[in-house]
Amino acid sequence: MSNNADYKLIYWPIPGRGEFIRLCLEHAGASWTDTPGGVDEVLSYVNGSADLGANPAPLAPPILKDEKNGVILSQTAAILMYMAPKLGLDGGKQHMHTAQHALTGLDFNDEVHNTHHPIGSALYYEDQKNEAARYTEVFRRERIPKFLTYLDTNLGRNTQTDKHLTGDSITYADYVWWQVLDGLFYSFPKRMHALLPTYTNIKPFYDNIKSQPRIAAYLASERRLPYSQGVFRYYAELDKA
Numbered sequence: 001m002s003n004n005a006d007y008k009l010i011y012w013p014i015p016g017r018g019e020f021i022r023l024c025l026e027h028a029g030a031s032w033t034d035t036p037g038g039v040d041e042v043l044s045y046v047n048g049s050a051d052l053g054a055n056p057a058p059l060a061p062p063i064l065k066d067e068k069n070g071v072i073l074s075q076t077a078a079i080l081m082y083m084a085p086k087l088g089l090d091g092g093k094q095h096m097h098t099a100q101h102a103l104t105g106l107d108f109n110d111e112v113h114n115t116h117h118p119i120g121s122a123l124y125y126e127d128q129k130n131e132a133a134r135y136t137e138v139f140r141r142e143r144i145p146k147f148l149t150y151l152d153t154n155l156g157r158n159t160q161t162d163k164h165l166t167g168d169s170i171t172y173a174d175y176v177w178w179q180v181l182d183g184l185f186y187s188f189p190k191r192m193h194a195l196l197p198t199y200t201n202i203k204p205f206y207d208n209i210k211s212q213p214r215i216a217a218y219l220a221s222e223r224r225l226p227y228s229q230g231v232f233r234y235y236a237e238l239d240k241a
């Protein structure tokens, strides 16, 4: 990718929360670079040594730099809302319902993170395994079905198509939900495959997003990073049908 790209994402070399942003940039065929300076560059933004111009200091990645105007922004939801109108992903007249869906999907993402880090991110999973097992038992039983029912219901309630959450075109909310679903298939394969037949709209939605030509090309490329130490991890002991 060129050094003159329009956007720079600053994020760890994992899918994580950066992936919501990568998917939107790829959907639009935007010109963007993914953390050219690697982990050191991420650290420079959070330890205050990067040149932030007139922007506030971020607490944590993901961070987006808009190279055209020098805006530097953190917080996943704020970044998505900033980019969405520029990338044609904001849902138009339904932009606030799009925001509702995206924020709900990001809540779900946070709850997935808590399955392996219920006590704190500063501790290893191995130091909180008992709490993780207790948290995840409730997450599997109560929370996954609750969030999936929300998704399935709202796909069905979209009068224009059951393949997107709002209106007749894809929005950033669809990418939030698609990424969380994809991560859940990786982290909780038994639970997800047991639950999926319960829902009418989720599998067609998942397949539809995945088969968008630019997204399919991205997913097959080296730019799509493998799941490893981020939100979506596979611990066999946490997954049950």
Ligand SMILES: N[C@@H](CCC(=O)N[C@@H](CS)C(=O)NCC(=O)O)C(=O)O
Pocket: 016, 017, 018, 059, 060, 061, 062, 074, 075, 076, 077
């Ligand atoms: N609510 C924030 C959470 C940011 C966050 O937790 N970032 C993680 C990576 S996904 C991180 O590196 N956190 C370091 C920290 O919180 O100290 C967002 O959505 O951007």
